[in-house]
Amino acid sequence: MLRARLGLMEVDFLVDTGANASILPYDCVTRCGLTHHLDQSLRARLLNTVAEYQPTIRGRLRAQLHCSNGVVLEPFWVVLDPGIPILGMDVFTGYNCALSINSTHPKMFIQRPLRQNAARLANPVNVNCLIQSDLQQAGQTEWATLDTGSSCCFVSHTVAQQTRLTIIPLSSQTSSRIHTITGTAQMVGYAFAYLTFLGKVIHVRLCVKEHQDEAIIGLDALLALRLNMNFCVEEEEEET
Incomplete structure (x- = not known):
């Protein structure tokens, strides 16, 4: 899990290398008071073939997510269905991330993006x-x-x-x-x-x-x- 600040609240994100997109549940956006930053011009559906999870996209959140090392991530897909915030492959590749996966001291390192708005949909590994x-x-x-x-x-x-x-x-x-x-x-x-x-x-x-x-x-x-x-x-x- 990665904890980051969204608006005035801290949010825990699941680090998911099987997801091609990073998403936020709509109720999380509401709690953070950021519904006015939600661009609802785009509607679509995502698919998780393992969990049979097919959330409906409510729009695109145009707000910044602040990580502990000063890196700012944006934007995120917002889904209508209840769920958990997810960091997906668009962030990992766009921000040159490194994961150290172990149960004792798991770590995730996020670098500066390659270019402005670098995060984009990317296939799982x-x-x-x-x-x-x-x-x-x-x-x-x-x-x-x-x-x-x-x-x-x-x-x-x-x-x-x-x-x-x-x-x-x-x-x-x-x-x-x-x-x-x-x-x-x-x-x-x-x-x-x-x-x-x-x-x-x-x-x-x-x-x-x-x-x-x-x-x-x-x-x-x-x-x-x-x-x-x-x-x-x-x-x-x-x-x-």
Whole structure:
């Protein structure tokens, strides 16, 4: 979480590498007394494929978010649905952020933006991930998203079958919906697997979903690996 000042209030933001946009719930904007800074000319919907979260965008907030090191972030999408404030990939890449992910001393460093209004929509971080039921067995390489906004790891039912994972079905007493940080997700069971990505290997419990576009490496695995993530984009050369 990152605490920052918005208007006259301090707001805690979830640092979510699986979100391409940074958002604020409308009720948060109201509490901060900033509704007069809300540009409502744009309406749209966002989609979180893991948590099945599809908030309606109420507009764009034209107000500054002040961080502890003097960096000012702006603007933010404002969503109508209740939820939690989220810092997404638009901020991470636009402000050259660095994350140190560990449960003891998590840190986030925000640099000055590359240019004015540098924050813009950016895709989540995808990596090649080898999924194996056993380290001695052949596995399958899939695209996986590094997602600090997901409390656990996910894989599709199809990929779980292709990699010959043992899918443990849910018992009748177990809910088929699992609570993630940003919402809930429907699952059909779970499986244990070895994941190899970025030169690291970890044994995790995967939540198996019926439909999932890519594998999700969630916060539980990222914390266990104490992963450091640096986000930067090269400045485009100006034409002369």
